[in-house]
Amino acid sequence: xxxxxxxxxxxxxxxxxxxxxxxxxxxxxxxxxxxxxxxxxxxxxxxxxxxxxxxxxxxxxxxxxxxxxxxxxxxxxxxxxxxxxxxxxxxxxxxxxxxxxxxxxxxxxxxxxxxxxxxxxxxxxxxxxxxxxxxxxxxxxxxxxxxxxxxxxxxxxxxxxxxxxxxxxxxxxxxxxxxxxxxxxxxxxxxxxxxxxxxxxxxxxxxxxxxxxxxxxxxxxxxxxxxxxxxxxxxxxxxxxxxxxxxxxxxxxxxxxxxxxxxxxxxxxxxxxxxxxxxxx
Amino acid sequence: xxxxxxxxxxxxxxxxxxxxxxxxxxxxxxxxxxxxxxxxxxxxxxxxxxxxxxxxxxxxxxxxxxxxxxxxxxxxxxxxxxxxxxxxxxxxxxxxxxxxxxxxxxxxxxxxxxxxxxxxxxxxxxxxxxxxxxxxxxxxxxxxxxxxxxxxxxxxxxxxxxxxxxxxxxxxxxxxxxxxxxxxxxxxxxxxxxxxxxxxxxxxxxxxxxxxxxxxxxxxxxxxxxxxxxxxxxxxxxxxxxxxxxxxxxxxxxxxxxxxxxxxxxxxxxxxxxxxxxxxxxxxxxxxxxxxxxxxxxxxxxxxxxxxxxxxxxxxxxxxxxxxxxxxxxxxxxxxxxxxxxxxxxxxxxxxxxxxxxxxxxxxxxxxxxxxxxxxxxxxxxxxxxxxxxxxxxxxxxxxxxxxxxxxxxxxxxxxxxxxxxxxxxxxxxxxxxxxxxxxxxxxxxxxxxxxxxxxxxxxxxxxxxxxxxxxxxxxxxxxxxxxxxxxxxxxxxxxxxxxxxxxxxxxxxxxxxxxxxxxxxxxx
Numbered sequence: 001x002x003x004x005x006x007x008x009x010x011x012x013x014x015x016x017x018x019x020x021x022x023x024x025x026x027x028x029x030x031x032x033x034x035x036x037x038x039x040x041x042x043x044x045x046x047x048x049x050x051x052x053x054x055x056x057x058x059x060x061x062x063x064x065x066x067x068x069x070x071x072x073x074x075x076x077x078x079x080x081x082x083x084x085x086x087x088x089x090x091x092x093x094x095x096x097x098x099x100x101x102x103x104x105x106x107x108x109x110x111x112x113x114x115x116x117x118x119x120x121x122x123x124x125x126x127x128x129x130x131x132x133x134x135x136x137x138x139x140x141x142x143x144x145x146x147x148x149x150x151x152x153x154x155x156x157x158x159x160x161x162x163x164x165x166x167x168x169x170x171x172x173x174x175x176x177x178x179x180x181x182x183x184x185x186x187x188x189x190x191x192x193x194x195x196x197x198x199x200x201x202x203x204x205x206x207x208x209x210x211x212x213x214x215x216x217x218x219x220x221x222x223x224x225x226x227x228x229x230x231x232x233x234x235x236x237x238x239x240x241x242x243x244x245x246x247x248x249x250x251x252x253x254x255x256x257x258x259x260x261x262x263x264x265x266x267x268x269x270x271x272x273x274x275x276x277x278x279x280x281x
Numbered sequence: 282x283x284x285x286x287x288x289x290x291x292x293x294x295x296x297x298x299x300x301x302x303x304x305x306x307x308x309x310x311x312x313x314x315x316x317x318x319x320x321x322x323x324x325x326x327x328x329x330x331x332x333x334x335x336x337x338x339x340x341x342x343x344x345x346x347x348x349x350x351x352x353x354x355x356x357x358x359x360x361x362x363x364x365x366x367x368x369x370x371x372x373x374x375x376x377x378x379x380x381x382x383x384x385x386x387x388x389x390x391x392x393x394x395x396x397x398x399x400x401x402x403x404x405x406x407x408x409x410x411x412x413x414x415x416x417x418x419x420x421x422x423x424x425x426x427x428x429x430x431x432x433x434x435x436x437x438x439x440x441x442x443x444x445x446x447x448x449x450x451x452x453x454x455x456x457x458x459x460x461x462x463x464x465x466x467x468x469x470x471x472x473x474x475x476x477x478x479x480x481x482x483x484x485x486x487x488x489x490x491x492x493x494x495x496x497x498x499x500x501x502x503x504x505x506x507x508x509x510x511x512x513x514x515x516x517x518x519x520x521x522x523x524x525x526x527x528x529x530x531x532x533x534x535x536x537x538x539x540x541x542x543x544x545x546x547x548x549x550x551x552x553x554x555x556x557x558x559x560x561x562x563x564x565x566x567x568x569x570x571x572x573x574x575x576x577x578x579x580x581x582x583x584x585x586x587x588x589x590x591x592x593x594x595x596x597x598x599x600x601x602x603x604x605x606x607x608x609x610x611x612x613x614x615x616x617x618x619x620x621x622x623x624x625x626x627x628x629x630x631x632x633x634x635x636x637x638x639x640x641x642x643x644x645x646x647x648x649x650x651x652x653x654x655x656x657x658x659x660x661x662x663x664x665x666x667x668x669x670x671x672x673x674x675x676x677x678x679x680x681x682x683x684x685x686x687x688x689x690x691x692x693x694x695x696x697x698x699x700x701x702x703x704x705x706x707x708x709x710x711x712x713x714x715x716x717x718x719x720x721x722x723x724x725x726x727x728x729x730x731x732x733x734x735x736x737x738x739x740x741x742x743x744x745x746x747x748x749x750x751x752x753x754x755x756x757x758x759x760x761x762x763x764x765x766x767x768x769x770x771x772x773x774x775x776x777x778x779x780x781x782x783x784x785x786x787x788x789x790x791x792x793x794x795x796x797x798x799x800x801x802x803x804x805x806x
Binding site: 042065067228241 | 539649657666673
């Protein structure tokens with residue numbers, strides 16, 4: 001089973017802070033319809049008065065050019081960021097686990113083939129490759145962002161799981177189980193996978209943060225979420241135009257993005273230290 | 282006379298004085314272009330960036346003055362026959378190209394034939410025999426005759442009153458054909474014309490430099506040099522202007538209001554109407570937009586005032602029809618389809634979709650650009666209130682224009698800027714049923730009554746009778762609502778206070794100011 005080592009001090013604090021931040025934004029995403037003070041999509045009547053309102057009053061974080069409440073939009077934006085971040089990572093991790101286990105457990109040519117494929121995918125700068133792939137799709141959209149993140153996101157997991165599988169399959173208890181006639185599938189399922197869970201969880205958590213940043217980056221460039229879908233990246237891009245006159249339009253989505261990614265990274269760091277202080281990803 | 286009256290009188294006298302009398306010579310005019318010009322050859326250009334430079338290097342038979350009326354240029358005078366089909370141009374004597382040779386009528390004919398097989402053949406296709414020549418079925422354009430070295434006679438297939446405006450258009454500028462033939466495609470980067478400035482150097486994606494041509498038939502221009510700097514980023518152009526490195530610049534997005542409130546910069550800010558119309562065009566040949574009632578409902582559902590005031594920072598004029606203010610034939614009495622959500626709801630129900638029921642989600646296409654996206658988002662939000670679901674789809678320009686020309690959209694945005702100040706350039710090009718698709722009518726609108734009126738108007742001589750027919754056609758078009766008419770363009774420019782006589786034409790926009798004749802500009806410092 002996973003080795004749980006008690007940690008204290010700064011490390012447990014980072015785990016706590018990370019968990020609180022992620023919990024807060026997770027709750028915001030889940031409860032957005034209940035928490036949002038305004039309809040995040042509605043352009044108010046009397047647009048002129050509502051446009052680019054500074055923070056305060058009924059609009060705690062101000063409004064954007066089209067008079068839409070920034071707080072409500074950030075709450076709904078959390079759904080996209082976390083949804084894409086976590087959803088794409090679950091699929092990417094599944095793919096990575098399959099590749100990693102196959103490569104690590106069976107070894108030989110299959111291992112060489114799968115690891116060279118991993119190298120090829122990792123060799124490309126991922127954002128540039130993502131932009132290139134988005135161009136192939138012609139019409140951008142979140143579904144395509146999701147697909148691209150899955151296609152590019154499995155490699156780290158595959159490597160981590162392969163390394164674990166390589167080490168674990170030489171262990172006495174695995175050799176013993178094999179000698180007793182246990183088949184490949186039960187062996188992988190009962191012995192290899194549970195022992196790889198710790199590093200897997202850490203890598204996947206950091207992968208979620210990477211996905212959120214990538215989605216925001218693609219949406220910032222106009223290649224991700226299309227209106228009316230609300231994305232923090234797209235909000236940042238819009239805010240950039242008004243940075244000199246209405247800075248809040250860019251600052252609040254930027255803060256939300258920063259705090260979420262910070263929280264996830266702290267959580268990942270904390271988890272890593274908890275599972276194995278020697279492990280470095 | 283009181284001292285105040287004397288000062289007033291003197292000021293008036295100064296204003297009335299010939300600018301040439303007070304104008305100072307010398308100096309370099311520095312302006313910015315957004316992209317590297319694709320070409321400097323009038324036959325190959327299709328964009329305003331290229332035109333901006335081409336217009337300083339070459340001349341046409343005619344030019345448009347600040348009131349957009351054709352006036353003499355290479356032709357000292359011209360006339361038209363009784364049947365309005367034959368135009369005779371008498372060339373000015375002693376006009377020289379930059380390389381020294383004198384201009385003859387043969388250059389005009391050769392230039393027109395060269396350009397007719399270039400990128401803008403439509404400028405010449407009204408000339409007798411031009412369509413066959415353009416298709417490669419004739420050796421020459423039959424309708425262009427050169428009776429002597431100083432006379433050009435052009436016969437049209439049928440009367441077309443705005444023809445003199447085409448003769449002032451930069452596709453019809455005159456080149457020394459032996460130079461163009463000798464240089465081949467290189468003529469586009471080493472142009473030779475008769476214009477007030479001659480070509481000096483072009484460093485791609487950096488700058489194009491011109492210098493005064495002292496041998497110009499009007500005499501040397503005031504400016505010594507003109508430097509076009511290629512600066513794609515709007516905030517960089519703005520910063521260069523503020524640093525004193527550009528004589529004029531466009532206003533960057535989102536800065537208009539702040540500039541207008543700025544005590545110093547507001548005095549350098551100029552806004553003027555431009556002959557252009559921005560609209561969301563329906564494809565009217567397919568459901569659901571083959572139903573004019575539904576199209577009218579959409580027109581009433583969209584708050585054009587909000588778009589003009591909030592998204593465009595009050596810098597544009599709300600459109601009630603097709604023709605922009607300033608265009609001959611513009612109808613100030615036209616009511617159009619003002620924002621009225623109640624009326625929109627009623628019409629939506631009348632069209633068979635009360636509360637949007639039974640109407641499938643509609644896709645609005647636009648090309649990637651923050652302005653288009655903001656407008657599309659506002660439209661989406663406003664139609665949502667009526668129960669109509671709009672999906673947005675953005676494409677880059679090349680893919681977008683192909684889809685639009687092929688009629689592949691339900692609803693698409695499109696702007697149109699006048700090539701020349703005549704209603705034919707809007708109404709016939711954009712709404713006549715023979716111009717479906719890439720020719721201009723991307724809505725694929727067809728109304729026999731409109732076609733008939735446009736055909737009649739296109740052949741009438743300039744004047745009120747002709748304009749009345751265009752107005753009637755426009756009223757029919759607006760009633761049919763093939764577009765959601767949003768706004769008419771304006772241009773916004775920051776110009777240093779010492780710049781004099783830069784013409785702000787309704788055909789021109791910042792930063793290129795492509796029809797502004799720089800030969801008139803001088804620097805008062």
